[in-house]
Amino acid sequence: MSLLLLDRAQQGHTNFRLSDGTAACRYGSTEGILPARAPEPGEQYRFHFDMSKCIGCKCCEVACSEQNANPVERSWRRVGEIEGGSYPFTQRFYLSMGCNHCLDAACLRGCPVDAYHKDEATGIVLHSADTCIGCQYCTWNCAYGVPQYNPERGVVGKCDMCHGRLAEGREPACANACPEGAIQIELVNIAEWRADYAAANAPGMPAAEYTVSTTRITLPENLSPSMEKADYHRVRPEHPHLPLVFMLVFTQLAVGAFLCLPIFQVTGMAAIAAPLAVALLSLSSSMFHLGRPIHAYRALKMWKRSWLSREVLAFTLFAGAAQACALLQFLGWPVRPLEIGTALIGLTGITASAFIYLVPARPAWNSKHTVIDFHLTAWLLGPLFLAALGAPVAPWLTLVAASAQLLNLVARLIELTCSDEFELRASARLLGNDLKNLLTIRLVLLIGGGVALPLLHLPAAALLVATAGELLSRYLFFVSVVPHNMAASFLRKEAA
Numbered sequence: 001m002s003l004l005l006l007d008r009a010q011q012g013h014t015n016f017r018l019s020d021g022t023a024a025c026r027y028g029s030t031e032g033i034l035p036a037r038a039p040e041p042g043e044q045y046r047f048h049f050d051m052s053k054c055i056g057c058k059c060c061e062v063a064c065s066e067q068n069a070n071p072v073e074r075s076w077r078r079v080g081e082i083e084g085g086s087y088p089f090t091q092r093f094y095l096s097m098g099c100n101h102c103l104d105a106a107c108l109r110g111c112p113v114d115a116y117h118k119d120e121a122t123g124i125v126l127h128s129a130d131t132c133i134g135c136q137y138c139t140w141n142c143a144y145g146v147p148q149y150n151p152e153r154g155v156v157g158k159c160d161m162c163h164g165r166l167a168e169g170r171e172p173a174c175a176n177a178c179p180e181g182a183i184q185i186e187l188v189n190i191a192e193w194r195a196d197y198a199a200a201n202a203p204g205m206p207a208a209e210y211t212v213s214t215t216r217i218t219l220p221e222n223l224s225p226s227m228e229k230a231d232y233h234r235v236r237p238e239h240p241h242l243p244l245v246f247m248l249v250f251t252q253l254a255v256g257a258f259l260c261l262p263i264f265q266v267t268g269m270a271a272i273a274a275p276l277a278v279a280l281l282s283l284s285s286s287m288f289h290l291g292r293p294i295h296a297y298r299a300l301k302m303w304k305r306s307w308l309s310r311e312v313l314a315f316t317l318f319a320g321a322a323q324a325c326a327l328l329q330f331l332g333w334p335v336r337p338l339e340i341g342t343a344l345i346g347l348t349g350i351t352a353s354a355f356i357y358l359v360p361a362r363p364a365w366n367s368k369h370t371v372i373d374f375h376l377t378a379w380l381l382g383p384l385f386l387a388a389l390g391a392p393v394a395p396w397l398t399l400v401a402a403s404a405q406l407l408n409l410v411a412r413l414i415e416l417t418c419s420d421e422f423e424l425r426a427s428a429r430l431l432g433n434d435l436k437n438l439l440t441i442r443l444v445l446l447i448g449g450g451v452a453l454p455l456l457h458l459p460a461a462a463l464l465v466a467t468a469g470e471l472l473s474r475y476l477f478f479v480s481v482v483p484h485n486m487a488a489s490f491l492r493k494e495a496a
Contacts, residue, residue: 033171035187044123045161046188046214049096051202052221053182056081056094063177064098067162074148076159077174080487082204084227091224095204096183097486098159098174099146101125102211103194106361107138107147107158112308113298115156123190123214124163129155133298134291137308143206143361143484144213154291161185188214203227204487210360229487235426237434237479243289245474248353249381249467250282251315252374255346256382258322261339264383266391269329272339274389275382276322283315307355314349321345350374364427364481369412373477376405377470380450384466387459395454398462402450409443409473426482435480438472445469 039045056079064070064077077098085091101118105125108116115131116138118124127147132155138147139156147158162172166185170176175183193214200208202217204227257275260266287293300316303309321342328335354374357365379401387393416428431439449466453459 032181032184033175034185039122039187042190043187044101044190044214045166046101046186046216047098047161048184048186048216048218050182050218051093051095052218053180054094054096055180057179059177059179060096060174060183063173064159067173068157074150076148076157078486079489080204081230081489082227082487083230084224091227093220095202095487096174097144097215099125099161100144100200100211100213100215101161102213103190104212106141106143106211106359110137110141110306110308112137112302112306112312114302119163122163122166124161126160126163127156127158129153129157132156132292133295135289135299135308137356141359141361143210145483145485149291151291186216204229206484206486231488235430235482237430238481239478240475241289241478243285245471245478247282247286248374248474249377249470250278251353252350252378253381253385253467254279254282255318255343255350256378256380257385258339258343258346259378260382260386260393260397262336264391264393266386266393269326270389271386271391272322272326272329275385276319276326279319279322283319307352311349311352311356314345314352318342318345318349350378362481362483363421363423364416367412367415369408372408373405373473376401376408380405380466381463381470384454384459384463388463398450398454402446405450406446423482423484427480430480430482431476435476438476442469442472442476445472
């Protein structure tokens with residue numbers, strides 16, 4: 001039955017009306033939904049979800065979206081489905097989940113602008129839209145897919161347990177709307193829960209150990225051990241994040257060029273100015289990834305904690321040092337020591353770039369192959385770039401880098417294919433089916449640009465072909481990742 005109208009009545013009552021005008025989903029009393037007192041020191045609020053009561057009506061989804069003025073395609077509370085057993089003894093249950101207000105919230109740890117904080121009085125993880133720059137790093141870090149990017153506003157949003165309603169002594173909209181009382185708010189002792197959080201685990205949910213989820217889930221009796229997500233079969237490419245594709249490849253090219261200056265004793269203004277220009281353009285392109293690029297400077301704020309902040313800081317210093325190199329070259333002063341320092345700063349930036357993606361919520365990224373891949377791109381494209389400028393760069397470094405990149409790619413594919421983890425095998429399935437043609441082209445471009453053309457002494461052509469291959473590699477990096485996430489509906493609506 002489709003829910004067409006939601007009217008919020010006085011005194012906390014919630015009424016839904018169906019297409020025939022009849023009322024449904026009325027759950028007006030707060031008794032049993034809220035704890036009798038506020039959290040004391042060492043406690044916090046948490047959700048309790050009783051799976052045995054949930055009927056999958058999605059009243060909680062509708063109430064949440066109405067309360068937070070979210071469009072249909074963006075739900076801060078989602079109802080997923082899990083199924084299992086074998087005919088004729090099959091089972092299907094529903095899983096309603098908002099934010100888990102984790103004890104070790106990954107969204108909070110990774111945010112470069114400190115847009116998240118855990119409320120001291122309630123333990124609720126709150127997000128500040130005013131502070132957010134829309135980098136979407138938190139959406140990668142959260143294993144439950146809780147933070148969701150709003151492209152219209154250019155910021156992220158998430159469930160906050162309706163903390164404004166809680167402050168007034170009212171229950172969250174989702175709990176108020178549930179006709180079966182399957183969603184409640186409880187108090188949890190933080191120390192005791194941290195010692196034993198097994199009750200946060202359930203079929204169709206990522207393991208609670210990633211962030212110490214506080215949501216307590218009551219499972220039905222006699223639950224089949226074969227229960228799994230109803231959408232288990234559905235694996236689709238992720239968003240390509242094209243501005244990041246260009247930023248990553250071209251910053252690595254610029255760093256690689258500076259690395260080769262002292263190795264091959266390359267001199268001249270062009271050898272410094274050209275990679276500097278590439279670095280500045282690539283860093284500028286990353287602004288298009290942000291929802292609020294005007295506030296990009298805020299990304300420097302959390303350099304002590306966030307790898308994204310460290311990346312921004314390192315490449316800002318790299319660009320500044322490269323400009324200083326150009327100035328010294330123009331004045332005719334010794335520049336080699338500063339070139340070496342600039343290259344080392346650039347390597348730090350590449351390492352920070354790689355560590356941004358080493359997040360448990362995205363297993364295919366969370367690998368040593370990511371770090372190796374990013375660094376090898378620098379060693380592959382840097383020499384080719386200088387050679388295309390006419391610098392006396394020997395092709396041996398390019399050949400070694402291309403061969404190592406090929407071995408790293410093959411090793412990664414074998415690791416994905418042979419893994420016991422569903423998400424890794426699913427990434428391999430994407431690369432071997434939906435993305436097979438692109439993967440083949442990537443291999444051809446790598447061999448052509450990194451091996452064949454350099455041996456034929458065609459540096460300009462080699463640079464173009466190898467760069468295209470690395471851009472395609474980054475594209476595949478983003479679209480082939482299969483994130484940890486909670487179960488979705490069998491008939492999941494498509495995001496707009």
